[in-house]
Every structure is written in structure tokens, then in C-alpha cells.
Amino acid sequence: MWPNRRLCDLLKIEHPIIQAPMAGSATPQLAAAVSNAGGLGSLGCAEMMQDELHNAVLHVRAGTNRPFNLNFFVHPAPKTSPAVLARAVDRLLPYYQELSLGAPRGDLPQMGPGFDDAKLELVLAIRPPVVSFHFGVPGTAVIAKLKESGIVLMSTATTVAEARKLAASGIDAVIAQGWEAGGHRGSHVPTDPGDGVGTIALVPQVVDAVGLPVVAAGGIADGRGIAAALALGASGVQIGTGFLSCHEAGTDAARRALIRSATDMDTMVTDAFSGRAARVKRTRYTLEMERKRTPLPDFPSMYALTSPLWGTESATQSKDFAFHLYGQAAPLNRELSAAELMRNLISETNEVLGLLSS
Ligand SMILES: Cc1cc2nc3c(=O)[nH]c(=O)nc-3n(C[C@H](O)[C@H](O)[C@H](O)COP(=O)(O)O)c2cc1C
Incomplete structure (x- = not known):
């Protein structure tokens, strides 16, 4: 039924529907169910330690023998200046006091880059069928090693320039992530939270700019969105x-x-x-922080300062600081099993494509 099979052929899947890797929200059960339904299930591995990742992959492999995707963040090691840290601590102090949390910590944890040699070795040992990256791509030597081991590679672009950079890097498919998308914007450098291109404008421009299969992401939640993405030239969603x-x-x-x-x-x-632009639930905290912007610690070390605000019990009860990642199309969500959702998405797309061609 699919008018464009480029993504299906590349990923060896039946339907060009990728369940997004969502660190903390995409479980091995979800990924396996989507892959079993003919799509591509994904795990967001950015926050996983080695054992956790091995365990998660074990569960995916126990649940499906079809292709699946492991996703990693590509960002430099955070290097926050003492002045920026001091200013952020001052900024957050009144919120900490309001929640009786004392004072924010005066230091930040030492952190390395997002995708380092240890992660590369781990991925090469696991050999997942597909790996995707967010916030850019690793260097050419790393890309070459992953490709030599037969792994299909994808990465996110939020602009045409980023898509061109990805195409030049040797990856196999570009995920064009529009402004509507839930979660972190995959911009290759930290951007102003006011900057973004909507999916309907971004996808055809990326399709025109790169010769690779393009995956549309952002605001797609039913067959109408999938049919629209295909009409824009995307090979999948x-x-x-x-x-x-x-x-x-x-x-x-x-x-x-x-x-x-x-x-x-x-x-x-x-x-x-987190220190990088992400689409989240609007709260008093997000509104106040955006109304008066000040430099914040580098991604992801900013989490060390904010997690007490949303992760502790007093904070959860307040809701003013809640941290919930989701996108603009959330009202279209349906509470179903992943297999049922996949069946609906496929039949709805079929119906819309049929209507449009009749
Ligand atoms: C809860 C949540 C977590 C996410 N985590 C990741 C992630 O770990 N890696 C990644 O590449 N994209 C992540 N994303 C972004 C998705 O890959 C995708 O671009 C986005 O969900 C598409 O827009 P939609 O939410 O409107 O479907 C996340 C999105 C959400 C909603």
C-alpha cells in the first residue's frame, strides 16, 4: 500500500512508521510491540548505563526478532562557567525555598560527551539493526565503524542546513523534526527556544535538499498526519x-x-x-523562566539543578514545576495497545490515501 518504500527497504520493515526513541518513556515492551506490528520500535538510550542498556536490549530481543533502533545523544561534554552556574543558582533559589528544598547545589557533576568511545564499543558489541542520533552525528571515523558493522544510521535535523550536514556525514536517513514535536529539539547546537520550523514547511525543503530517505517527525499522530507527511515527500514518519x-x-x-x-x-x-530546548507541558516555572531568560548551565548538567524542583514529592504535588515532555498533537492520542495503534495508523492512512486519489 505504501507509495514510497525507500524507508521500508532501508530498515527492512513493513510499514514506514517509527516509534520515536523516548528516553525514559519508550520501554522494551513498546519497542518490541511496534516492531512486531511491522514498524520500527526504538529505545532512547541516552540516559542508560551499560547494564541497563544490555538488559533493555535483551528484553527487546526476547519480544521480537524484527529490526529495532537504539538512540543516543551527540553533544559535547558540558563546560559551564562559574559565573553562569552562580547566576542559575540565584535564579532557582526562590523556587527551592518555595518548595522547602534548601538551596540548589553549588557545583555540577562532571560529565563527558553524549556519545563517547565506551558507548561506541557497547553499540558495536550489541549490533542493533538501526542506530539513530539526536543533536547531531558523531565524527566520520565513528560513522564508518558503525556502518562497517552493518548498522543502519539515522539522525535528526531541525533545519535544511542540518539535513545537508547529516547527508554529508554518511548516514542513511534524515529525520526532519518540526516545531510541533514533543521532547528535545534535535538541533545540532543549542538554539533559542523561540526558533523552529514547522513540520509542513520543513519536510519538503529537506526532501529537496538531500537525496536520502526523509522521515517526518512532529505533530503526526494519526493517518491524516502520515498521509500528509507522505504527500510532502517523506518516506516515513x-x-x-x-x-x-x-x-x-x-x-x-x-x-x-x-x-x-x-x-x-x-x-x-x-x-x-535541561539546558537545551525541549517541548514540554507549560507551567508557571517554564513561563517565568522564558519571560526573563538568563544563560543556563550546559546540557545536560542543568538537570542537576532542576531535578529537585520536579522530582521530589513536594514538587510533584505543586505541579508548578512539573516536567512533562509531549508535543502539540497530544489531544489526538488514543489509549490502546501499540499493536492496535499501529493497525489504526495503517488503516487510516490507507483510507486517506484512497480518498485523495479517488
Ligand atoms: C517523551 C519524549 C521523549 C523523547 N526523547 C527522545 C530521545 O530520547 N531521543 C530522540 O531522538 N528523540 C526524542 N524525542 C523526540 C522524538 O524523537 C520525536 O522527534 C518527536 O516525538 C516527534 O514529535 P511528536 O511527539 O509530535 O510525535 C522525544 C519525544 C518525546 C515526546
Whole structure:
């Protein structure tokens, strides 16, 4: 039924639907169910330690013998200046006091780059069928090693210039992530949270700019969105938010409830949680931080300062500081098993394509 099979052929899947890798929310059960349904299941591995990653892959492999995707962040080691850290601590102090959390820590954890040699060795040992990157791509030697071992590579672009850079790097497919997307913007350098290109404008420009299969991401949650992406020249779609309400997703009860009552205006883009722009639930904290922007510690070390605000019990009860990643299309979500959602997505797309061609 698919008019464009480039992505299916590249990834060896039946349907050009990728379940987005969502660190913390995409479980091995979700990934395996999507792959079994003919799509590509993905795991967001950015925050996983070695044992956790091995264990997660073991579970995916126990659940499916079809292709799956492991996703990693590519970013430099954070290097925050003492002045920026001091200013951020001052900025957050009143929030800490409001929640009776004392004072923010005065230091940041030492962290290396996102995708380092240890991660490369791990991936080469696991040999997943597909690896995708967010925030850029590793250097040419790393790309060459991964490709030599037969792994298909994808990465995200949020602009045409980034898509061109990805095509030149030797990767196999470009994920064009529009402004509507939930989660972190995959921009290759940290960007102002006000900057972004919408999916409908971005996808055809990326298709024109690169010769590779293009995967549309951002705001796609049903067959109408998939048919639209295909009409724009995409060879497939990557859906994140739409899978957050699946039974198999790792979405917590609070976020499931929020998504159930979500509106198109629920979210905004801010770097106030992690140090990089991400589309999240709009709260008092995100609004206040964006209204008066100040330099923040580098991604991902900013998490060390903000996690007490949203991760502790007093913070959870307040809701003013809640950290929930999801996108603008959340009101289209359906609470189904991943297999049922996949069946719906495929039949809806078929129906829309049929209507458009009749
Ligand atoms: C909860 C959540 C977590 C995400 N985590 C990641 C991640 O770890 N790696 C990644 O490449 N993309 C991540 N994304 C972005 C997705 O890959 C994708 O671009 C986005 O979900 C598409 O837009 P949509 O949410 O409107 O479907 C995340 C998205 C969400 C909603």
C-alpha cells in the first residue's frame, strides 16, 4: 500500500512508521510491540548505563526478532562557567525555598560527551539493526565503524542546513523534526527556544535538499498526519507523543492524565529544565523562566539543578514545576495497545490515501 518504500527497504520493515526513541518513556515492551506490528520500535538510550542498556536490549530481543533502533545523544561534554552556574543558582533559589528544598547545589557533576568511545564499543558489541542520533552525528571515523558493522544510521535535523550536514556525514536517513514535536529539539547546537520550523514547511525543503530517505517527525499522530507527511515527500514518519498513551509505554500516571485532557496550547519550548530546548507541558516555572531568560548551565548538567524542583514529592504535588515532555498533537492520542495503534495508523492512512486519489 505504501507509495514510497525507500524507508521500508532501508530498515527492512513493513510499514514506514517509527516509534520515536523516548528516553525514559519508550520501554522494551513498546519497542518490541511496534516492531512486531511491522514498524520500527526504538529505545532512547541516552540516559542508560551499560547494564541497563544490555538488559533493555535483551528484553527487546526476547519480544521480537524484527529490526529495532537504539538512540543516543551527540553533544559535547558540558563546560559551564562559574559565573553562569552562580547566576542559575540565584535564579532557582526562590523556587527551592518555595518548595522547602534548601538551596540548589553549588557545583555540577562532571560529565563527558553524549556519545563517547565506551558507548561506541557497547553499540558495536550489541549490533542493533538501526542506530539513530539526536543533536547531531558523531565524527566520520565513528560513522564508518558503525556502518562497517552493518548498522543502519539515522539522525535528526531541525533545519535544511542540518539535513545537508547529516547527508554529508554518511548516514542513511534524515529525520526532519518540526516545531510541533514533543521532547528535545534535535538541533545540532543549542538554539533559542523561540526558533523552529514547522513540520509542513520543513519536510519538503529537506526532501529537496538531500537525496536520502526523509522521515517526518512532529505533530503526526494519526493517518491524516502520515498521509500528509507522505504527500510532502517523506518516506516515513517518526511518532513520539502518539505512542505515549499506549499501554506498553513507560508514561507515568500524571502525564497520562495530562495527555487525556491536553489541548493544542498545552505545551511550549524551553531550555529551563535541561539546558537545551525541549517541548514540554507549560507551567508557571517554564513561563517565568522564558519571560526573563538568563544563560543556563550546559546540557545536560542543568538537570542537576532542576531535578529537585520536579522530582521530589513536594514538587510533584505543586505541579508548578512539573516536567512533562509531549508535543502539540497530544489531544489526538488514543489509549490502546501499540499493536492496535499501529493497525489504526495503517488503516487510516490507507483510507486517506484512497480518498485523495479517488
Ligand atoms: C517523551 C519524549 C521523549 C523523547 N526523547 C527522545 C530521545 O530520547 N531521543 C530522540 O531522538 N528523540 C526524542 N524525542 C523526540 C522524538 O524523537 C520525536 O522527534 C518527536 O516525538 C516527534 O514529535 P511528536 O511527539 O509530535 O510525535 C522525544 C519525544 C518525546 C515526546
